[in-house]
Amino acid sequence: MALHFELVTPEKLVRSEDVYMVVVPGTEGDFGVLQGHAPVMAVIRPGELTVYSNATTVTARIALDGGFAEVNEQGLTVLAESATIA
Amino acid sequence: MPSLKSLKVRITSVKSTQKITRAMKTVAAAKLRRATDAAVAGxxxxxxLEAVMASLASKVTVGPNSPKLLAGTGKDDVHLIVVATSERGLAGGFNTNIVRAAKVKADELIAQGKKVRFYLVGRKGRAFIRRTYPGMIVHDHDMSHVKNAAFANALDVGRDLIARFEAGEFDVCHLIFSKFQSALVQIPQVVQLIPAAISQPANDAAPAASAAVEYEPDEETILAELLPRNVAIQIYRAMLENQAGFYGAQMNAMDNATRNAGDMIKRLSIQYNRTRQAAITTELVEIISGAEAL
Structure with a gap:
C-alpha cells in the first residue's frame, strides 16, 4: 500500500519516497492521493501539502508556493516553484 | 641583450602571474563541480515540465483564443534576442562564442527584413552588442550582485519578458546561451522562447495512455498556468548551463595560461643563465689577460 511520491523544484529533487497518502492543495480544493489513484493533472494553489506514512501519522508538512501535481501509474509528482519543509 | 637584473625581475613577475592563474584554475574547478551539480539537480x-507541456499541447488545438505564449501574436515582425552571457571574463572564448552566435542569428533575421531587439542577461555581451547594434538593446538585466543563479532570478527575467510580450514589444523571442557539454566543450545554442516551441511526443502511445487523465481545472487553464513557468524554467536552465560552462571554460583557459607561464619561465631562465655565464667568462678572460700582461 505504498504511493510513490516525488516533489521537484527547479533547484532540486526535494523528495522521492514511498508514502501512504499525500494531501495536495489543489486550486479547486484539497485532494488526497493514495495508491492506485486515477490519473490527474491539477494546478496547486499556494498552501500546505501533507504527507502521511499511514492513515493517522503525518510525517511531513511542506509549504508550497504554487505549482502543479500529476498523478499517473508511477505515482504522484509535484512540481513546485518553491517548497519549504516545516 | 637585457641585463641580468631585468631578466630576474621578469622571471619573478611571470612566476607570480603563474601563481594567480594556477589558483584561478583550482577555484574554477571547485566551482565547476558545484555548478554542474546545480545543473543536474535542475x-x-x-x-x-516539458513532458507535461507536450502532452497538454497535443490536446489543445491552437486557435485564436489559445494563450498568446503558445500561439504567438500572429505576427513575425519584431524579434527579441535574449543573450545570456557570464558576468565575468577570463574564460577564453566562452562569451565571444555566445555573442558570435547572437550576431549570426541577428544578421540572419535582419537580412529577412525583421526588426531585432536585444535583451541582455549577464554583463559580458554588453560592450560588443552595444557597438555592433547601437540603440537596439531594450534591457540590460544586471546580475553582477548574484553569485549563484537562483530560480528567483530566472523568475524575475521571465516575468519581465512576459510583461513586455503582453505589452506588444515583440512577437518572437529567442534565447541564446551556451550549452554545457563537458568542461572542455560548450556549444552556443539558440532556443525559441516565445511562442513556446513544444516538441511533439515521439511515439503515439503516450497521448493515448494519458487520454484518461483528469484535468483540474481544464486543459486550457493548466496550459495558461504552465506557459509562463516554462519561460522562467528555460531561462533558469540557460543560467545554470552558462554558469557550468563558464567555469569549465575558465578552468581550461587558466590551465593554458599556467602552462604558457611555465614555458615562459623556462625560456627566461635559460636566457638568464646564459647571460650569467657569459658575464663570468668575460670576467675570467679579463683577469687572465691582465695577469699575462704583467
Missing part, C-alpha cells in the same frame, strides 16, 4: 523539473 534537470528533473525541466524534463517533467
Amino acid at each position: 534537470r528533473p523539473y525541466a524534463e517533467r
Whole structure:
C-alpha cells in the first residue's frame, strides 16, 4: 500500500519516497492521493501539502508556493516553484 | 641583450602571474563541480515540465483564443534576442562564442527584413552588442550582485519578458546561451522562447495512455498556468548551463595560461643563465689577460 511520491523544484529533487497518502492543495480544493489513484493533472494553489506514512501519522508538512501535481501509474509528482519543509 | 637584473625581475613577475592563474584554475574547478551539480539537480523539473507541456499541447488545438505564449501574436515582425552571457571574463572564448552566435542569428533575421531587439542577461555581451547594434538593446538585466543563479532570478527575467510580450514589444523571442557539454566543450545554442516551441511526443502511445487523465481545472487553464513557468524554467536552465560552462571554460583557459607561464619561465631562465655565464667568462678572460700582461 505504498504511493510513490516525488516533489521537484527547479533547484532540486526535494523528495522521492514511498508514502501512504499525500494531501495536495489543489486550486479547486484539497485532494488526497493514495495508491492506485486515477490519473490527474491539477494546478496547486499556494498552501500546505501533507504527507502521511499511514492513515493517522503525518510525517511531513511542506509549504508550497504554487505549482502543479500529476498523478499517473508511477505515482504522484509535484512540481513546485518553491517548497519549504516545516 | 637585457641585463641580468631585468631578466630576474621578469622571471619573478611571470612566476607570480603563474601563481594567480594556477589558483584561478583550482577555484574554477571547485566551482565547476558545484555548478554542474546545480545543473543536474535542475534537470528533473525541466524534463517533467516539458513532458507535461507536450502532452497538454497535443490536446489543445491552437486557435485564436489559445494563450498568446503558445500561439504567438500572429505576427513575425519584431524579434527579441535574449543573450545570456557570464558576468565575468577570463574564460577564453566562452562569451565571444555566445555573442558570435547572437550576431549570426541577428544578421540572419535582419537580412529577412525583421526588426531585432536585444535583451541582455549577464554583463559580458554588453560592450560588443552595444557597438555592433547601437540603440537596439531594450534591457540590460544586471546580475553582477548574484553569485549563484537562483530560480528567483530566472523568475524575475521571465516575468519581465512576459510583461513586455503582453505589452506588444515583440512577437518572437529567442534565447541564446551556451550549452554545457563537458568542461572542455560548450556549444552556443539558440532556443525559441516565445511562442513556446513544444516538441511533439515521439511515439503515439503516450497521448493515448494519458487520454484518461483528469484535468483540474481544464486543459486550457493548466496550459495558461504552465506557459509562463516554462519561460522562467528555460531561462533558469540557460543560467545554470552558462554558469557550468563558464567555469569549465575558465578552468581550461587558466590551465593554458599556467602552462604558457611555465614555458615562459623556462625560456627566461635559460636566457638568464646564459647571460650569467657569459658575464663570468668575460670576467675570467679579463683577469687572465691582465695577469699575462704583467
